[in-house]
Amino acid sequence: MAERYKLTQDALSALFEALAKDGRRILAPTDADGRTELNAVTSPDQVSKQYLQTILSAKETVFPKVERLLSYTTEGGKVDLKDAQPHALPTVLFGVRPCEAGAFKALDAVFNWDSRDKFFNARLEKLAIIGVSCTSADEACFCTSAGGGPGDTQGSDILLTPVQGGYLAEILTPRGEAIQALAPQFFQAGATEDKEAVLAKVEKAFDREALTAKLPGMFENPVWKQQSLRCIGCGACAFVCPTCVCFDIQEEADPKKGERLRLWDSCGFSLFTLHASGHNPREVQSARWRQRIYHKFAYYPERYQQYGCVGCGKCTRACPADMNLKEHLVEAAQAQ
Amino acid sequence: MESLKQKAKELLEAGEIKAVLGYARGTSDTRRPHVAMSALEVDKLVADQACTTNLANLLMKHEIKHLGKLAVVASRPSTLRSLLQLTAEHQVADGAILALVPAEGGVKQLGTAQAFEEHLALVPQKKTEKDQALLDRLKAMPRAERFAFWQKEFSRCMKCYACRNSCPMCYCERCTMDCNRPQWVPVPSHAVGNQEYHLVRAMHLAGRCVECGECGRACPVGIPVHLLTFFAEDSVRAQFGQGGGASATIDNALSTFRPDDKETFIR
Structure with missing residues (x-):
């Protein structure tokens, strides 16, 4: 100490x-x-x-929410x-x-x-x-x-x-x-x-390690759909989150100059996984909500041997639809 | 509240509806949207002053729209106003959605646009004192000061789109903000991107906004974004004598073209 x-x-x-x-x-x-x-x-x-x-x-x-990675000019x-x-x-x-x-x-x-x-x-x-x-x-x-x-x-x-x-x-x-x-x-x-x-x-409120062990077996559990019925698919949760790290790359350019920017993105957006073909592997909000939970409590521990959630509750406070993360994690931990 | 639950159960049992969209208890004494498809879920319904969300927005959500015939708890007049506007814009068929309005000693069941209009005639639309005060302050500001006010507010925006996604009138399958071939509006939430987004939204809602204030309530960083559409709505009302959410048979002021339009540029 x-x-x-x-x-x-x-x-x-x-x-x-x-x-x-x-x-x-x-x-x-x-x-x-x-x-x-x-x-x-x-x-x-x-x-x-x-x-x-x-x-x-x-x-x-x-x-930062917007960051310039590079810029360029073209002439002749x-x-x-x-x-x-x-x-x-x-x-x-x-x-x-x-x-x-x-x-x-x-x-x-x-x-x-x-x-x-x-x-x-x-x-x-x-x-x-x-x-x-x-x-x-x-x-x-x-x-x-x-x-x-x-x-x-x-x-x-x-x-x-x-x-x-x-x-x-x-x-x-x-x-x-x-x-x-x-x-x-x-x-x-x-x-x-x-x-x-x-x-x-x-x-x-729940045992994190037990939840992580359980998640791989409950991908198709109805709990994700039930919880996310009221989710409006905005990015408030991801943007206020201290660990959400997903970003988008945008190019802002005209024929003479341009810059490449990195900006916050959210897995809650329907556009997040939309392919150029028009196919979207996360077609509905329940799939996006499940991804948010799995990323933090299943994929993070698997890939980095640590968690992607610190329990600050910012997402819950910011959510216009009152998606209470603690409550929903407890439900997931208790789901059959 | 008991009569609401009673009515919801009757309708579900009779097979008249598949689900009730209402309110349930949320975090720290708030109320949250709640979809009830069974008697057990109906028991979680709450109807009181804390039910502030305009539920009409969720009626347009793919997963909810496809549950089947719905009843919506219309604790707020703006939910009915939204339904009227959505009917006027051919997004909801007249009679497709049942509204349950908690009232003194019971629950009022409204099934048609005409019934919505008649009920709304009894509950005049009024802005909150706080909104009216800030709106008046903004209107009284010189243009440069007002511009500075909004620039400061927009600097807080991070383009989470909570305002858009909570709006019952923002039902476009593919919002202009999400179109990238071509990219009409800059995606990043820098000064230009934020300003363009909010101005496009305000213009798109002018004459269509039902003034529920949901966008402002949804904003996690507290931008009074609803005042932009309130402002636009006031302008349209002053110029055209009509506003959003008043009738199920109205033509939108800013997107209706007639050969006898009073403006020559349009002909």
Whole structure:
């Protein structure tokens, strides 16, 4: 267990200043027109006071919704091709929840699977995560069924847990140590506060490994159709998801110039698997919904020996049709 | 609520309908769409103030449309307005869908467009105070300020299409946004792509929007996208004296051509 320090609220302000002086951008949950969004901040006062989670996930910081991969110009039959360079700023992600901090590992599994993605890596290398433990949860949360927990340290470089008078700080990685080294005087050693006592209680809803073992045998189970009858086939769940990594490649061009862009895509869209022939292997919404579950709980563990869901519940909160992922996973786990 | 369940069971048992599309309990005291095909599923139906989704959208969904004859719980007037507009646009045959309207001490069963119109005459369409206030504020803004407002809002858009997919009038089998040979509208959710998408949608709905506000409610990032179509609807109403969802026999203001049109450019 990492040594625990006490960080007072004033010390946190001073730490923000030290980070800025070190040339780092701080992104944190803010209240923007009634919405909790990640935005650049300079002081802890700008951080949302009461938030469960941001609406969108923090994946944007390493995998933006639109990204240019290359551009070109053509003149007189000559093509001038330019590879795009990632615009990566040294960034500290402050205040993300342990579930989301743990999600970067799932993104990493795909972006560094068979080749190393330079755009993703350039950003990830400059990213440090100061997570904040959860002291409350809602009905959408199921981190404890997804291998995490409200005070889970995986993925954070420093994890803060709110306690009387400030935070309990756990320095977890060399990146965390580097942040501590910027202002070591603010981290008081020997903190004795009880971390477990303040954490939210999130009861385990299902056995993830048992579900994974069961999924290959229930591809044709009626449960997928029943659950997805009300699904409207939008991409809200995938776009707010911290681990959904599927992207589309679009070319925007005219006869003289063009660029190739990478953008978020969603398996919920009917267009996602539509072939040029007109055939669609996932013709109906139930097949797309099943794919979403299988990708996260069957194919991910099979291919990467880890899961593609952290139980943050963002998809459930964002869904216009109230597709509650936790509830549907419990149903799948119990289905005959 | 009990009379609704009772009625739904009777209709199912008599074989008059195959399924009831209504509401059931959802996450954290919300209500969610619910398809009931058996007495057991009917027991999950809920009818109260929290039932806010316009279910007409799901009536157009392939998997639901093909269940057979349907009854829809029309807790919201906009569900009936949607059915009228869909009938006017020949997407739903008059009499094809039964509407069950929870009412004082019972449930009203409406089976024809005429019955929908008569019922709607009793429940005037009204925007929420919040929507009306923001709409008034937007209308009062100088054009540049209004443009800046929408640009900021559109910058949050990620093109998840929750607005389109929750709209009962966005029933096109193949939306222009999904056509790529040729690609009419840029796919990426960058500034141009987002703006074109929302403006195309607003224009396509002008005169057809039933003002249910479902698109705005569906938006995960809280863009008041419904105000675009409300705005367009107000303009059409002012110019042509008619709006979406009022009648099952109306011609769309912006897509109907007559030799005696008052505009010369059209002739």
